[in-house]
Amino acid sequence: MTRIRVEREMDLPSGLRVLRALSAPHHGPRILFFSGGSALNAISRNLKRYTFNSAHLITPFDSGGSSQILRQSFDMPAIGDLRSRLMALADETVLGQPDIYKLFAHRLPRDAPQRELAAEVRAMTEGKHPLVKAISQPMRKLIQAFLQDFAEQAPADFDYRNASIGNLIIVGGYLGHDRALEPVMFLMSKMVDVRGTVRSVVDANLQLGVELDDGTPVIGQRLITGKEVAPLKQRITRAFLSDGRAEIAPDAISLPKRNRKMISQADVICYSPGSLYSSVVATLLPAGVGRSVAAQPVPKLYLPSLGHDPEALGHDLSDQVAALLAPLRADAGQDVPAHRLISHVLCDSSRKAAECRAVTERHGIPCVTLPLADASGEKYDPGKVSEVLVSLD
Structure with a gap:
């Protein structure tokens, strides 16, 4: 299994990696994020001090x-989260x-x-x-x-x-x-000298859908997040992609070759903080994501959100991990060991020990706790998270 060195077992080489990254961010580690929304922006803004080589696969399914x-005016994918991450980097x-x-x-x-x-x-x-x-x-x-x-x-x-x-x-x-999207994202990156790579996980005009406990489908990101309309009152059991009317086959939308290559070059893979389904699981749904992740022998961390997430109603930490594993295994194969898809769950020290033990007992994935929250306790401290990410081995 991939090893991980973080603060609780910090050694001299790990500390040196942080100093080396600060002194030469052009040669910093290639940390790849599956994410969307603004939850990762503060961390991204700080991370560019350590590396200019982070890669961000962003969901284009926002409908709010x-x-x-x-999207309604131009029949196109959502680009707001892409612009937001460009600005952060x-x-x-x-x-x-x-x-x-x-x-x-x-x-x-x-x-x-x-x-x-x-x-x-x-x-x-x-x-x-x-x-x-x-x-x-x-x-x-x-x-x-x-x-x-x-x-x-x-x-x-x-x-x-x-x-x-x-x-x-x-x-x-x-x-x-x-x-x-790819040509304009490249040009925008050059315009503002982006310290990393920002791409849409797929260039497709689709909607995110979820299925609730009673089998009811809900299609449209804005109906899922609990931000623009009332939060869902039932637990989400799975996510899928839709043409706006009905679910489409899982293999109908494939991860582009350029994005598969980016995953294959990653030194670290991180499933980011953010709304569980609309920001993170959504990026894992295209065909090829699970296989690409499973093939890469590097640390693969889940950094769960702090605070309340309306999309995670009825989900404890082990359920959140299961929600990530579901689309990854649907693509990579149900027999793929969980640790090949998520090697570690990295939590703030405030996380209850019982929740962490449940993750390991259910999925066989180590759960590491560190003091990563800021003073409010509701958000991650960008500097602490950045140093952990560049310290991974």
Whole structure:
């Protein structure tokens, strides 16, 4: 089984790995995350101090907030979580980068008249808006071109309220590159000098679905998270992908070759904190994920969320691990040992010992507890988590 060295058994080589990463992040470890949402952003922002080689496979199935408007208007995958992770990993110290960062992070007001909001976007497209004028050429011209592609295909009644300008730029690039995410993600990464690699786990316009205890299907991420609508009142028993109307076959959507290669090159694999099903399990559903993970002999950690997760109703820690193992084994094979898919569960010291023992007894996976929470106890301390991740062996 893959070994792991963390703080409780920290030795000199582990400490040296942290110092080496801080001094030479260009050569830092290749830590791959399956994630979505914003739960990992603070850790990602800190991790770029240690490595420029982290890789992030993000779910494109979000259907809430402004992502829902973009998906309905342009029949495309969700890109909000992709933009958010790009911003978390962007190098904000390079000359000119803060200006691009400000533009990508800018949101239009929620309560302004549509006419005014459309006019603001038009000013950006024409290069007259202060946020765009502040960006030097040739980057400004490229951004204007993407916004022009967006403007030309936006519905006349497009709702600009609370729209992220970064999202609109990515949508324009997507539309201008034959509706492919990979080219525009590459360009966006270069624009803001991303210290890592951010990709959609698949480039497909699909919805996330779950099945409840009584067999009822619920399709659409926004109906699952308990954030925009009332939380589910029954336990989730499994997740699946859908075309928006019905479940699609598990092997109908495959992990792209470029993403399989990224997994094969990882030094560490991490199932991230975040909403259990919509942020983490969702990234494990495409065909090929389980096989790619099982083939890689590296540490594979589950870092469960702190605090309350509406999606984990009725799930103790061992149930959460089972929820991750289910899609991985469905792809890799039911006889694949659990430790080849998740080598360790890494928890904050506040986790009850009985929960940790249950994980090992049920799945045969070691559960390691460390003081990883911040002062609030509800979120992870980014520095502590980053140092553990770069210390793994």
